[in-house]
Amino acid sequence: MKRPSIYTIAREAGVSTATVSKIVNNHGNISRETSARVLEIIKKHNYVPQQRKQTESAVGVITFHNNRRPLASPFTGRLLNGVCLQCFEEGKDMILIDGDRLATFSPEELYCYYASNSLAGLLICNKAADDPFCLRLRKSGIPFILLANAASGGEVNYVATRNYEAVSELIDYMICLGHRRIAYVGLLNQLLDSHRERLRAFRDMHRKHGIDLRSEFVLDLPDAENATVKNALLRLLARPEPPTALFVGTDECVKLYPLLAEMKIEVPETLSVAGFRMECDEAESGRDYSGIVQPTEQIGRRGVAALLDLAAGRCDHVFELLENAVNFGETVKRTY
Template sequence: MTQPSDGHGRRPSIYDVARRAGVSHMSVSRVLNGHSKISESTRARVLQAIDDLNYRRSWTAFALATRRARRIGVLIDGPVQNGPNSTLRAIEKAAREVGYAVSAFSIGDDDASQIDSGVMELVTQGVDALCVIAPRESSLDLLRQQTTGLPTIVIKAEADPSWHTVGVDQRMGARLAVQHLIDRGHRTIAHVAGPMDWLDARERAQGWRECLAEAGLPEGPYVVGNWTSDFGFEFGQSFELGETTAVFSANDQIALGVIHGLHRRGVRVPEDVSVVGFDDLPNARHFLPPLTTVRQDFAELGTFALQQLVSAIEGRTAPSHDTIKPRVIVRESTGSVSDRCSE
């Protein structure tokens, strides 16, 4: 929508909004900045005037006035994975909508020590706050040694006394995946885990264990590897099936490799073995067979993280920790044991 002018080709200013609402320009400023000490009737008049004039704040002027860069620094730990990239895109979108920019620094999969140079790089850009996506334990240990004085949020499923945290409940996601398999009659369920330095991998493995224990079932085959389809493929074509009728994979890439490896040796999915992934990649529904998986709402995660950071930057109270619930997306890679036995 084209912004209206005052008849002289000028975009509406805060003073135009004030005149329209019949209040001072300071009252308009308080509304724009979410100040609590302003009456609801005044707030309503200002918001209506903003809507009538299609007023948009000058973020450049605001940055100069507040001495804020209006920029968020994002450290991405292991950016090759779908989850970190999806979360970054969601943060960037949410930031644009409130007039913030994002500077990102990617940490290599094999070098958590880059956290030091990453923090330094972002701080020298004058960012107002930091966000860390998909952390490993080793990178968080290094981050605790930093003293930037900046508001910091970490995307992780569990609370941490050092920072604000927000995350998808990884353990719940794993429990939902395993329960889906148990409900279909599976009693020996393998887990192909991600690397244990990754907090998400730990939580998913723990959820698998807890769900089996609560159902009175023994742990099935368990192997720790990396996040790649190649690792899943090697597992799928080499592990001894025995009584195993289902595999819970720590992410969708691993699941894709598992399905390929099983197919290579003539094991059918889901007729012989059911496979569940985690993440719900955009192309998971096009796997052969389409993949049952755990969906994480990365858009909600990124938006919520950005909201917490902005609240911290502007001195408002923000929750110290919150989680977002995942859900299972059921497709054709899982079946019931009764169907298998009736063949």
């Protein structure tokens, strides 16, 4: 079957080849109606612009702004380091893409962006599978994988970790050490599938041990700024019966330790603390933290390898869960 050309698209859409080129490259002042008609025809014919290198030489990584600091999170930085290393080993470039700019693109516009930039596929950071952006990506037909965020339902590809199992194990340990008042410190708890799974495990472990979980002990913070976290902790610890332990459901548990020290709260003598942390935290601080360590760089590496398999047709789907390491450490003490 003959590969469609720009002339095929222009003829069927009733426009000039210059107009098609402008739409593909997102240049020029073209009406919404004309763009929509041309993009629909492009998608129907699976048209690939001639200027695109057929080698699919790059992996696109879409990340979204985080309070105007898209790379401020140590977790995101380490994740992207793994992506970068694997891309270089595979002979591919890595293109970092502004997700907020693409957030309103239609499926056809997304496909044109993917095709014109010679992308093998996309890796998505910080988006849930049911987010409208991911739903449009599915309609576009572009191969993509969610990183560090497992999707339920078997419709969206992902490389993530076993959040539920790791949280269950650590909370069970804390309860077995006598803690009956454990607070959960989370960040936008319902935003991502991984966050939902962590909170679900926390609640299920309380239910398993017959402990009533107080609603005021579940913190859902809007951001991870120091002022936000400190204010929430001050309110929490001022209660008549404050928690004896904190579980931090975000990936930056170590940020709490200097804040607690500033508040004159000793860990674990006054308050036990555990949560998700980075692989390098212990080496840098010299402290044996209680917590869950995700194989962050490995998530990025596996994401690239799986995406290239998906794009090449070597697999039909990617539902991959890596194991976390649970370290019981020294920051959770026995209460009896």
